[in-house]
Amino acid sequence: MSVDVRVAGGEADREAALAVRREVFIEEQGVPENIEMDGEDDEAVHFVAVDDDPVGAARLQEVDPGVGKVERVAVLADRRGEGIGRALMDRLEAAAADRGIDRLVMHAQTHVEGFYARLGYERTSDVFEEAGIDHVEMEKEL
Secondary structure, three states: OOOEEEEOOOHHHHHHHHHHHHHHHHHHOOOOHHHHOOOOHHHOEEEEEEOOOEEEEEEEEEEEOOEEEEEEEEEOHHHOOOOHHHHHHHHHHHHHHHOOOOEEEEEEEHHHHHHHHHOOOEEOOOOEEEOOEEEEEEEEEO
C-alpha cells in the first residue's frame, strides 16, 4: 500500500482529514453537519491517510487519564477494502500508546463492528442510535 498514514502535522493535514470526514459522514451517510463538526476537533489528535489525495481520517481524544476515545474513523467509499482503515487504526493505536493511553474505547457503527473485532476490540454495549445510525460501544486494552 502506497498510502501515507500520519498524525496530522499542520493545518493542511487537518483540513484534509476534515474533508474526508465531510464526504463520508455528511455527504454519504447523511450525518447532520452540526453533529459531525462537534467543536471538539481542537482538543483531538487527528490522523490522515494520503495517497495523491486524502483518502482516510480518524481522531483520538483522551477522555480520562489513560483512556482514549477513537472517533471519526473514515475511508472514502472507493478506497475501502485496501487496508487503509487498518493502517489508520495501527497508527492511532501507536500514537495512543506513545501518549500513555492503555485503553481505547469507541462508538462503532454496527456495520463495521466486525472490522474492529478483527483488530481486537470487544463489544461492551447493546445497540444504540447516534446521529441516526446504529452503534455499539467497543474497547481494547493496548
